Structure formats: C-alpha cells, structure tokens
Amino acid sequence: MTERTGRAAPVVRAAARWWARRPRWLRGAAAQGGSAWTRGRVLAVTAALTAALLAFHGAVPGGGLGLGSLLESFLPWLGLAVVVLLALALLRRSALALAALLLPAAAWAHLFGPLLLPAPDSGPDDLVVVQHNVSDENTDPAGTARALAAAEPDLIALQELVHPALDVYASVLAPHYPYRTVRGTVGLWSKHPLTADRTLDIKPRGITEEWSRGLRAAVRTPRGEIAVYVAHLPSVRVGAGGLASARRDESAGLLGRAVAAEELSTVILLGDLNGTVDDRALDPLTTRLNVAERGVALSFPAAFPLARIDQVMARSATVDHIRTLPATGSDHLPVIARVDTGSTARPR
Secondary structure: OHHHHHHHHHHHHHHHHHHHOOOHHHOOHHHHOOOOOOOOHHHHHHHHHHHHHHHOHHHOOOOOOOHHHHHHHOHHHHHHHHHHHHHHHHHHOOHHHHHHOHHHHHHHHHHHHHHHOOOOOOOOOEEEEEEEEOOOOOOOHHHHHHHHHHOOOOEEEEEOOOOOHHHHHHHHHOOOOOEEEEEOOEEEEEOOOEEEEEEOOOOOOOOOOOOOOEEEEEEEEOOEEEEEEEEEOOOOEEEOOEEEOHHHHHHHHHHHHHHHOOOOOOEEEEEEOOOOOOOHHHHHHHOOOEOOOOOOOOOEOOOOOOEOOEEEEEEOOEEEEEEEOOOOOOOOOOEEEEEEOOOOOOOO
C-alpha cells in the first residue's frame, strides 16, 4: 500500500498544480472576478457569430471553395454549437453569454423549428411517395424492394439501377406496381398509369461517357394528371480545396429549367439531388418547388445520417411531411413523404 501511494504522489501533485493554475473560465465566480454581466464576453461574441451564420448564411461567399454551399449543407448542425455554448455559459456563470445565446437559439428555431412539429392529418388529395438511391453495390435488391413496397406508397422512385439488380426490382415490385418506366439508371414505379414518359437531359458538360440520370412521366392519379420527375444529380466532393460541386450545380440548373417548362400544373420531383434544401446550389429547384414543411429525414450516409440529400419537392402541391424508412442494403436511407396535391402553396 505504501509503494502504490508513493507512485501516485507525483500524479496527485501534478493534478493539484494544474488545478491551481486552471483556466479562469473553470474557476468559481469569486476567482473569476467581475459580475455575471461582464464575464463570458468571448462566449457572447461566439453566440452572436453563430446567430449571424444562421440568419445570414446566404451572405457567406461561395467562390471556388464553395464555402457557402458547404455551410448550408450542414446548417442545422449549428444547433449543436448552441448546446455547447449553453453548457460553457452555465459553467462560466455568465448572464451575458446566456442572454446572447437567445440570438442563435431564436434563429435556429425560426429556420428548423417547424420541421419538428407533428405531421398534419392526411387528406383525400394526398399521394404517398418513396424516394431511394438503392446503390449500385446493393447486395440485397430483393429485400430492398420488399421493404419499399411494404410502406405502400403510390409512387416509388429509384436511382443507381444497374443490371442484374434492375430485373430483381422489377420482378419484386411488379405485383403491386404494374406501371413503371426506367431511363438509364433512374426509374419510377407507380400504382397508377404512366404516360408520356421520356428521358430528361440533365447531363453536365464534360461528361463524355454514357450518362442518363433523369426522367419525366405523367401519372394519371385519381386526383388528376400530374408530372413526376425523377433525377440523380452528380455527386459532390469535399476536400482540401473546398467543395467540388460544379457538375452538380450545372445539372441542378438544367433540371430547374425543365421543371419551369413543364406544361402540367402539378409537379412532383423525386431524387437524390446530392444537396440539401438549404444549399444555394439547389435554388433553381427550391425557388420553383415547395419543399417539405414537416420532418427532418436525414438520409445520408445511412450508417450515420448527417444530411438529407434525397428530396421530395412539388409544384402546385404541398409536401406535408417527410421521414426516413429503415435502412436497406444501400448507403442511403429511403425517404417517404406525403404530398397534398390539392394544395397550391408557393415555393419559399
């Protein structure tokens, strides 16, 4: 016992020295000096900067680094900064910091609070739709197809369809979804008749290989005929040079122009857009289409979802609620949404 105590003594003394010299923000109110309204100035400034990023994220320049899009892709996660700052303000016993935290808390609640509200009741004009990037490396396409069909949606949109998995999806979904169209690597399965289906050209310049990731079809629903677009925008990469998204941005512009030219009044867009609805790169779509009013539905990556890049948008209709379905064999989570085709809410 004496030997162990002797070995521990240097550690105890080192801990005691560190505690005596601990940072001011770890000390009690008396040691810190000043009042609760003068302490925590750094925390208060940090809170104000966080609020500014939330409220004025559009002012953050994009440039070649794509910093604006990068910030907007993960904008909801700034809420974690509010939680951390709150803990530090309480530890610092700073009324100034606590008061300043009202700014980012209010900004976050304004932007994302409505998404957390309960879903509205379903109505007679509602369509249920599923969007899923099934992954071209999915080893269980049959299980994925069964899981999506079990949700009983009216429409199922899929991306990264490749042979021989495509034949499996078609076989499993056929009994409940007799109408389908596949163009390139994207497809649409429907309980209602499809007409006027065609390939949608959203291919960016510079891609020379075969590349077909968009389709348009008219769906004859009991609520009337609607246009449904299915798309898979190019991927983005985050590296030392910032956000590489030029091809995604160009493809989003092409898709936006196609939607703008659509003659049918009601449009539903289903797709892996490789961007969040807060990302300015999707402005060609979000300025023309309504986004989900309720639900968070983080869809990627499936193992630890950080962002919803699988989207359901609509024109002359409202996306009442969106949520994720359980994981499949894909690196994306499926999302399911309820679309009120009787609503004519305007895009934000």
